[in-house]
Amino acid sequence: MLPGFCPERCLQFNKSKKFNMYQNAVMVPIGEWAKTRLKKLSDTDKMRDTSKVGSGFGKNVSNWLDRKMAYPTNVLHLATKTGNRQYSAVFPQTLPAWFIKFFTQEYDRVLDPFCGSGSTTCQVAQSLVRHSVGIEIKHEYDELANANLNNPVNYQLFEKYR
Numbered sequence: 001m002l003p004g005f006c007p008e009r010c011l012q013f014n015k016s017k018k019f020n021m022y023q024n025a026v027m028v029p030i031g032e033w034a035k036t037r038l039k040k041l042s043d044t045d046k047m048r049d050t051s052k053v054g055s056g057f058g059k060n061v062s063n064w065l066d067r068k069m070a071y072p073t074n075v076l077h078l079a080t081k082t083g084n085r086q087y088s089a090v091f092p093q094t095l096p097a098w099f100i101k102f103f104t105q106e107y108d109r110v111l112d113p114f115c116g117s118g119s120t121t122c123q124v125a126q127s128l129v130r131h132s133v134g135i136e137i138k139h140e141y142d143e144l145a146n147a148n149l150n151n152p153v154n155y156q157l158f159e160k161y162r
Contacts, residue, residue: 012103013111025101027069038065096121097128104130111135118145 012019038061045061064070076098100110100121110125112118115134118141125132126149134149136142 028072030070093124097124116141118148
């Protein structure tokens with residue numbers, strides 16, 4: 001990890017053990033590599049080639065011939081720059097957007113228990129037509145979130161600390 005960078009965690013909670021993942025919502029275009037790689041397939045490419053590391057996974061490269069989209073890898077590569085300079089713990093909107101698309105559909109609920117300025121998770125949820133709930137303990141960030149969000153509704157859950 002680089003100095004000055006802290007990892008972000010996206011937690012996903014469900015009411016039941018069975019939950020939905022909408023993989024098609026996060027698929028990405030295959031890319032230019034497919035034109036040359038899939039042009040000449042070897043015999044191994046045309047059958048299921050079991051992983052050499054003994055993981056039990058394998059691949060059949062010929063299954064990719066007619067695909068235009070693919071599931072992304074298990075590592076997300078996202079830009080670290082953000083437009084929000086008013087809050088210290090900002091991250092790019094593409095981070096919560098990926099998880100919101102992956103685990104929810106339109107009109108589902110998204111909870112951000114550490115809302116901060118509200119310009120990332122809750123704002124992205126709203127732009128993706130999800131209901132969002134943000135919780136923030138610091139008054140100055142609460143005001144900033146209200147300014148950043150469309151039609152915020154405020155509920156005072158606890159007495160303000162003096």
